[in-house]
Amino acid sequence: MATQDELKQAAARAAAHKVQSGMVVGLGTGSTAAFAVSALAERMQTEGLKLIGVPTSVRTAEQARSLGIPLATLEEQPHLDMAIDGADEIEIGSLNLIKGAGGALLREKLVEASAAELIIIADASKKVTQLGTRFALPVEVVRFGWKATFARVEALGCTPVLRLDEKGDPYLTDEQHYILDCQFGPMADPAKLADQLKGTVGVVEHGLFIGMAKEAIIALQDGIETLVP
Numbered sequence: 514m515a516t517q518d519e520l521k522q523a524a525a526r527a528a529a530h531k532v533q534s535g536m537v538v539g540l541g542t543g544s545t546a547a548f549a550v551s552a553l554a555e556r557m558q559t560e561g562l563k564l565i566g567v568p569t570s571v572r573t574a575e576q577a578r579s580l581g582i583p584l585a586t587l588e589e590q591p592h593l594d595m596a597i598d599g600a601d602e603i604e605i606g607s608l609n610l611i612k613g614a615g616g617a618l619l620r621e622k623l624v625e626a627s628a629a630e631l632i633i634i635a636d637a638s639k640k641v642t643q644l645g646t647r648f649a650l651p652v653e654v655v656r657f658g659w660k661a662t663f664a665r666v667e668a669l670g671c672t673p674v675l676r677l678d679e680k681g682d683p684y685l686t687d688e689q690h691y692i693l694d695c696q697f698g699p700m701a702d703p704a705k706l707a708d709q710l711k712g713t714v715g716v717v718e719h720g721l722f723i724g725m726a727k728e729a730i731i732a733l734q735d736g737i738e739t740l741v742p
């Protein structure tokens with residue numbers, strides 16, 4: 514039986530094989546995306562694949578740089594051919610997503626909104642029939658006045674928790690914001706919630722990725738499953 518890491522790696526490899534030479538590729542963040550970055554570096558070495566990566570976090574930039582993947586910023590490469598990333602929940606049917614458990618949701622959304630194609634990679638544990646079933650929704654907020662923002666977000670019908678780092682201090686994103694992990698429960702209308710959060714003063718971004726994924730590559734014990742919206 515394959516381990517969860519082996520499944521993540523299988524999905525990552527399948528996505529990496531979709532990349533063609535000369536592409537500009539958004540590099541996601543998280544343990545599954547890290548396998549994709551490694552698989553791309555391997556193809557560069559073994560097949561001479563050429564690509565430019567646009568990383569979605571400092572962490573991913575460091576990994577890609579250490580593997581010799583040429584990088585560009587979103588300012589330098591504003592039009593991406595493809596982005597490959599993991600997710601925390603993938604809604605079967607719509608392919609709407611919850612992302613951000615790894616704290617990179619803002620840069621991920623910026624990079625992936627600029628990609629012609631967003632490919633999501635995961636093991637089967639990430640599939641849900643309704644978003645909000647398993648994960649709290651990460652909501653990135655500015656530090657200034659964060660308690661007032663916390664109250665506004667709470668009034669939308671959730672229980673927010675300020676994310677802490679391993680030292681017990683507030684977790685800081687790459688853009689130096691805080692994250693509220695918001696337990697909304699199963700979401701009947703995630704698109705409406707996304708709009709409400711975007712309209713909330715102090716909220717910078719949220720982890721609902723609505724209508725963005727073009728394909729999800731899911732690794733199962735008996736092979737790869739490809740989902741489309």
Ligand code: 5RP
Pocket residue numbers: 541542543544545546598599600601611612613614615616617618621
């Ligand atoms: C980071 C993310 C990740 O893609 C998501 O948390 C999945 O991570 P993993 O592959 O480690 O389960 O959204 O902000």
